[in-house]
Amino acid sequence: MLQVMIVDDEYMLLRGYRKIIDWGHYGLELAVTEQNPTKALEILRQQSIDILISDMNMPEMDGPSFVAAAKNIRPNMELIVISGYDNFDYVKAGLQQHAVNYLRKPVDTDELIENLQHAIDHIAQQKQQNKNDLLARQAKTRAVVNETDDTDRAELMTDLGVSFLEKNQMVRLIGVLNPLPPSELSNYLAALQSVRGFFLDGKDYIILFQGSNVALNYFVNHAPHHVNDKHRPMLIGAPIPTPAHLSTEYAKLKTEIARQYFFESASGLRVMVTADKTEAAPALPGYSDIKTAIAGLDEADFKTWFLGQIQILQQANATDLLVRQLALIVLLVLNERRSITDVKSQAITDINQATVVSQIVQVIMTVFRQTISDQRHFSANVMETCRIVEKKYREALSLSIVADELHLNAVYLGQLFKQDTGRSFSQYLNDYRINVAVDMLRNPSLDVNYIATEVGYQNQSYFYRIFKQQTGMTPLEYREGVGLAVEG
Template sequence: MKRVMAVDDEYMILRGIPKLIDWQALGLTIVQTEQNPVAALNYLQHEPIDILLSDMNMPEMAGPEFLAAARRLQPNMQIIVLSGYGDFDYVKAGLEQGAINYLRKPIDPDELVRTLQKALRQLAQHDTADQNAQLAHQALTRELVTGRQEARFDHAAEGLQLNLPAAAEWRLLAILNPLQRTALQADLATQREVAGYFSEGQDVIVLFTGTTMQVRQFLDQLPDSVGPTRRPVIVSPVIKDHQAIADVYQRVRWAINRRYFFAVANGLVMLPDKEAGQTVKLPSVDTLKGELRDITPSGLTDWLKRRFDQMEQEDASVELTRQVAVIILLAMRALHPSYELTSASFGRINNAATVADLTTVLLETAAAMSQAAQKRYSRNVTEVLAIIQSRFKEPLTLGEIAGELHLSPVYLGQQFKKEVGQTVAQYLNDYRINQAIQLLERTEMDVNEIAHEVGYQTASYFFKTFKKQLNMSPGEYREVALTAPSESGSDQ
């Protein structure tokens, strides 16, 4: 609804205007009526108005003076002049202040509707122009901050009118998933230190050009729904080399990803001047195997929570946390050697959006391991499993296996998928990767040798497949698997 204000010193006219037409049908609502133009100006200082209907002959203030003052307060407001017969000088003055039309008293309802419709068209044009200008400004800010602007930095800064001294303190602020984005954007538009902002998915990135004290004042004055007490806010260190904004932005993105991944609900994060090195070390498979051996199924949830909570407190990266989850998965498999891990399990870990997703995968896998020991397959599927386990080094295909068993490839493939939950090709690939994992753990064979030993024609394809599934290379996994276990978690 667009907001309308009517100003006239005649009480009966003010009383009659709301009854003249169906304002709601036009998308309008009369939010204020005033007999005194001075009181009207006081209202306009604090409340937005889209359309002003004003008499031009009022005793407290001359109409032209009132309209000029109102225009200064709200430049985009549409003005409609109300005049009595013979007030032509006042009408002329009103038009000079940008009034879109004048209406003679008594007001003709049809003429009022037409004039209001014209005002609405003007407002729509202004809104479109403002939106386009805001979008252009946001696009330029995004290009400057993210490094996507191929033009010179000075050219981009000039487009944002960043005529600042070289010593100016620049920072990036990230406000995560603001609950009331419109309220936030309206607030940003009024802040002198906000050089620009843009949306990045559900978050808002702000280019701020003030001191540390001004940053804190800005955050304290944010609307309650988007401030640090309600939403996570990340503040970068001072950007001393303005050409390095894109590098600082990547640090901010890293921090944003961590907040979502570890599901931190709110709070202020002040990034340090220097990026800290990763201090969290990957545990070995044997270490986690020892910790998991005596944990009951009901206690696994608490154990996983403690493990991931500790990683969040130690500022572990999202990537490292996923790698730890992979090692936990392998430690669980070590306790259930007959269970073959699948690429689907690894894929779910590598694509997990949150720690809760990681926990779900690990708990479901633990449950599947317990059930697998009791599972029985049909004769056809049992024979396929036996062929794969004895001849996985060969270039096996479903057609070749079906031929040996004198079965239709389509029928056998459907039966295998129904009972095992994977295609023959997927199971074969996962079986080979599981065999490779054991060779990496138990032998000193070269990675190239292991690739051929488990049935891959080329080492490069083996490397690519292994890296895709475990989120680490064969060499990186071997290093983790052979790491000496800690005293508290040893299990040999």
């Protein structure tokens, strides 16, 4: 409901105003009636009022002075002035403060209702206009951070009041993640001069800010439900050097927001996004490193180790793709000695489709528990077959060649191998070769086709197909994912 204040030095009239109109019927609440204009001004400083009805002839303060002071406190407040005198000075004073109308005492009820309706209509029109202006400003803000044309961007910046020429008035982009409730933040942003514009990107607010460090601190510390351990992170970008950097800094901020959600960052975290991220991507441990690290670990120790690896990546500002790469290598290690070909394929899909890091942890822990329950003790002939693969995987190896070396029937060895490992010999050989290739791909100086040959594939296209089948990505995609240059 709209809040109404009536100021009149006549007590009986104040009582009468409460009774002559059904305020609620018009969507109004008579929130304050006050005889003393000085006290009324104090109330206005503390309480939001939408419509002020004021007498213009009061002994404590003259009407023109009071309504001027009241409108100075609440500039957008609607004003209706009343007086028992035909004094043009009072009429003029009311008009100067944009009064809806000037009424004479005794006030006619119908005339007062008519003026109240005018005030209500004007408030509604002003709110709609403000809403339209805000939507237009939000559209311009979204456009300016995406604009690549210098002329169009300059025009948008002028409309938003953004200038890169003002000293100590730095331009930044700020992201507020999923504020609750969003209306409180929106109202706060609309009232700040240092906020040149903002828009909603999904459930997050992107804010175009220009001001000093003092203004920035004020913005952070006075924001509704300001950053603490119960609310989503606020990501503050570094100063943007030129207008041409607006779009690139917006892209960086969106990437950082996505990273915060993926890592499920602690609520309230404030992250300073660097203006130019040049630090190298953190290095992932290789297949053999992980195999050594997790050998003999029980479930609790394995989980501690895996979470520790993720934490290292998070602290190094790694992307979600790098975490998926880590999980993939761990999955390959866990898959080495058990029959989870179908499970591995589904696990790869789940890892690639995970939206948050905890989902990846859940996938890996599920596979680990399956590994523990499915551990098999290989027979001597199968163990020897595995050793031959480890020594001769670079060669044109087949089950028949291995069977001849062991003086066994190939069909018998194939059945025995499948019984012990749950995989065919060719599946095991491909698994081993791809595991070696994963390690070799960490060296950016090695050509991918050279790696294919080195792990036993003379046909490079076949190597690409098997690699994609085993890992869910091509060798080039894997190498690019860990931030290594691709050669060849």
